[in-house]
Amino acid sequence: MTRRQSFSRILVGFDGSAAGWAALSWGAWEACSSGAELVVLHAWGDVTRCRAPHVPDWAPAEEADRKAIAETVVSRAAATVRAGYPKLVVRPLLCRDRAARALPRHSETADLLVLGGDFTGLPHPGGLPHPRRHP
Numbered sequence: 001m002t003r004r005q006s007f008s009r010i011l012v013g014f015d016g017s018a019a020g021w022a023a024l025s026w027g028a029w030e031a032c033s034s035g036a037e038l039v040v041l042h043a044w045g046d047v048t049r050c051r052a053p054h055v056p057d058w059a060p061a062e063e064a065d066r067k068a069i070a071e072t073v074v075s076r077a078a079a080t081v082r083a084g085y086p087k088l089v090v091r092p093l094l095c096r097d098r099a100a101r102a103l104p105r106h107s108e109t110a111d112l113l114v115l116g117g118d119f120t121g122l123p124h125p126g127g128l129p130h131p132r133r134h135p
Contacts, residue, residue, distance in 0.1 A: 007036040011110035013103050014040050014075050019116030027091040028081045028088065037089040039110065040077050043102040044094070045069035070094055 012027035014020045024040065031038040044066060071094060078092040095102040107113040 001117060005034070005035045007031070007111035009110045010034075010036045010112045010114060011039045011041055011103075012114045013099060013116075014042050014074065014077050015099070016042075017116065020077075021116070023114045023116030024077055024081065027112075027118050028085055028090075030112065030114070032085045036111065037091060038081060038108070039091045039093050039108055040074055040081070041093045041095060041102060042070055042074035042077070043097050043099040045097050054128050067094075067096070114135075 007030070008051055010027050010031045012024050014024050030036070039062045074092040074094050078090045081088065093106065095106070103113065103115070
């Protein structure tokens with residue numbers, strides 16, 4: 001019999017993609033199972049220089065518009081989790097920064113970081129599950 005690992009704070013990096021929703025779902029389940037707080041981090045900032053293909057081009061949008069869209073993304077994600085796990089403590093976290101900087105900084109106080117992504121190109125036999133778990 002294996003003992004279940006206990007966490008007090010789980011951080012999910014959420015970008016609104018399909019992989020992000022998968023990570024959010026898995027992170028919520030893990031938080032509920034372990035009694036942890038779930039923090040949903042959505043980073044936004046200068047996405048015109050470095051952006052994923054599924055992120056729209058923000059160049060014509062004003063700063064306030066970009067912030068409002070980012071707030072909507074993280075709020076909807078948190079609301080979706082709360083609907084499925086009403087007793088779970090869910091904290092949305094909006095960061096005006098790139099994910100590459102925001103995730104390491106905020107993961108320092110988390111017990112578990114959950115990220116979604118397409119890992120099919122990595123050289124691991126048998127592929128990797130989606131999302132990956134990094135204790």
